[in-house]
Structures are given as C-alpha cells and as structure tokens.
Amino acid sequence: MNQIEYTVKDRIGYITLNRPEKRNALSFELVAALKEAFTKAEDDTAVKIIILRANGEAFCAGADLGYLQQLQKFSYEENLADSNHLKELFLKIYTLKKVVIAQVQGHALAGGCGLASVCDFIFAVPEAKFGYTEVKIGFIPAIVMVFLLRKIGEAKAKQLLLSGDLITAEDAYRIGLINYIVDKEKIENEVLEFSYRLIHTNSSNSMELTKQMIASIQSLHLDDALTFASTMNAKARTSEDCIKGIQAFLNKEKIQW
Incomplete structure (x- = not known):
C-alpha cells in the first residue's frame, strides 16, 4: 500500500497520508514520500492549491514507534542526517510556491502537529487534539520550534513546547495555531469552497x-x-x-x- 496518495482535480492537488493502521505516523519513508509529493505538486502546472489530508481516525500521531527504536541505534551523524530529512520537509512546505491547506480530521501530535503547523492554513474538526509532546519522552520539538515561534509568538510557543500538553481545537484556534474549526461532516466541503475561492479570486x-x-x-x-x-x-x-x-x-x- 502506498504511504501517500497523490491526485489532482479542478486545479487542486491532494496529498493524502495513507498509513491509517499506524495513525499516519511519520517514518523515514513517509517523510521521503511527502517531500516527493510536494515537489510534484509544486511543479504540476495543473495544480494551483494543495490540500494535505489523511486517511483514518488520526491526522498524524508523530514519529513511528518502530522508527524511534531504530533511532536509538543511530550514530550522531546518522541522527543529524535524519533530522535534516524532516527539516527539509517542513522547510519545503513552508516555502512552497503554492498555498498549502491542512485538512485535519483527527489528532495531530508531536511531529504530526509540526506537519500541520508549517502549512499556510489549518482547518480542523472540533474533536481534534493538538500538541507537541516530545518533552514527555525526553525528546525536544527542535525543528518545529523555529516555525512555531514565528507563527504564534514566544509566550504561546513556550506554553505548548515546555508543557507538552494536548490542547483542543478551540484552544488551538484561540492562540492562532489553526485557522478554522469545522464539523467533521462539513470539513471536506468547507476546505473545497475555501480552495476554490483562492483559485478563482487570487x-x-x-x-x-x-x-x-x-x-x-x-x-x-x-x-x-x-x-x-x-x-x-x-x-x-x-x-x-x-x-x-x-x-x-x-x-x-x-x-x-
């Protein structure tokens, strides 16, 4: 099964995380597939707006547990190369020539929250939880921190990054982490309508x-x-x-x- 689905319709490029059985957790292969998909969408003349979404209950649960176990055996040089791999993905999305909209239909945690954070707009369902939980397992939210400080400021970023607590979609909206909260049965249409508006008016x-x-x-x-x-x-x-x-x-x- 492909870890990423890429489709184009009506000038929208859809990049869909497709590891529902793993809660779309990030692995080396998934990050590589995302980098490839975003490059493809950026170069695709049939695409004007990109929607990042996910199959399954979770948007993205962060790093894959099996992958985390592998990292413990890595040398510093191997860990640095792997860190750069994720950095390149986040930077690619943040600086992409085309607008990227995250359609968050479930929880976005740790690296998964970072993945949503670097998108230009975030639509989320009321049930979605957000959080950077790295400090709870002795890790640090290093790469996303660079983008999050820009997005919501130091005080709010400190609250999220140092506590590692999960917050509701409502709280995420209140602090400016996400842009819109939409009921689950309506979110696909709302994202589509917003995308079409950007396509036809901008x-x-x-x-x-x-x-x-x-x-x-x-x-x-x-x-x-x-x-x-x-x-x-x-x-x-x-x-x-x-x-x-x-x-x-x-x-x-x-x-x-």
Whole structure:
C-alpha cells in the first residue's frame, strides 16, 4: 500500500497520508514520500492549491514507534542526517510556491502537529487534539520550534513546547495555531469552497510572492525589510498577472484566474 496518495482535480492537488493502521505516523519513508509529493505538486502546472489530508481516525500521531527504536541505534551523524530529512520537509512546505491547506480530521501530535503547523492554513474538526509532546519522552520539538515561534509568538510557543500538553481545537484556534474549526461532516466541503475561492479570486503569482516575502522578511532588519519590500513591489507591478489584473479592474471586467 502506498504511504501517500497523490491526485489532482479542478486545479487542486491532494496529498493524502495513507498509513491509517499506524495513525499516519511519520517514518523515514513517509517523510521521503511527502517531500516527493510536494515537489510534484509544486511543479504540476495543473495544480494551483494543495490540500494535505489523511486517511483514518488520526491526522498524524508523530514519529513511528518502530522508527524511534531504530533511532536509538543511530550514530550522531546518522541522527543529524535524519533530522535534516524532516527539516527539509517542513522547510519545503513552508516555502512552497503554492498555498498549502491542512485538512485535519483527527489528532495531530508531536511531529504530526509540526506537519500541520508549517502549512499556510489549518482547518480542523472540533474533536481534534493538538500538541507537541516530545518533552514527555525526553525528546525536544527542535525543528518545529523555529516555525512555531514565528507563527504564534514566544509566550504561546513556550506554553505548548515546555508543557507538552494536548490542547483542543478551540484552544488551538484561540492562540492562532489553526485557522478554522469545522464539523467533521462539513470539513471536506468547507476546505473545497475555501480552495476554490483562492483559485478563482487570487493570482498565483501574487500568492507565491506574498508567501516568499512572509518567509523572508521576519529575519531582516527593518531597513533591509523595507528595501526588500520595495523591490518586490516594483517587480510585482511589471508582472503579467498585475498588468492583467489592473486592466480588468479599470475596464470593470471580471478577472479570470
């Protein structure tokens, strides 16, 4: 059975975790399959929006237990290579040229919570629990920490990362970890409607450049950030999408993206 399902329909690329019997736990092979799937979706001209979802009751339960046992036998160099493997996946999703929406139909824990966290939008069912439980087994939430501090700030990140406690979807929404809470029987349609809205009302180039700037600008000095912003602004004005969009606006025409 394939650990990942990849399908395309109506300009949406669906990447589906497919280890329901293992609660979609992350293994080396699954991380590799995800990296390959996201690269494929990014390069696929038929795809404008990507939905990351999962089969089974859990979205992703974190690291596979059998895999964790293997890691204890690894050398430092082997563990570093494996850590970089996960880092590359998270960075790929965070900096991907296309918008990524996580459709979380069940619990997202530890590395699985990290996987959802690096997506651009998170829709979750009310029953879903979220948490970075690494400290409870003597591990650390090292890689996701870099992204989580950016996303929700130091105080809220400390609360989650140092306690290792699970939180409800409602609490995750309240602190800005997730974007929407939708009943289980409605979440697929809600994610689809949101995706179609982005597809039909937003420029691909504009969303790509905006994502790029969000990822880059936070680490720059204020003057450098503003210089970078001015440069990107000037470049965007000469883009094909901007010319098309302004012309349609001036002519009071509906833009077809």
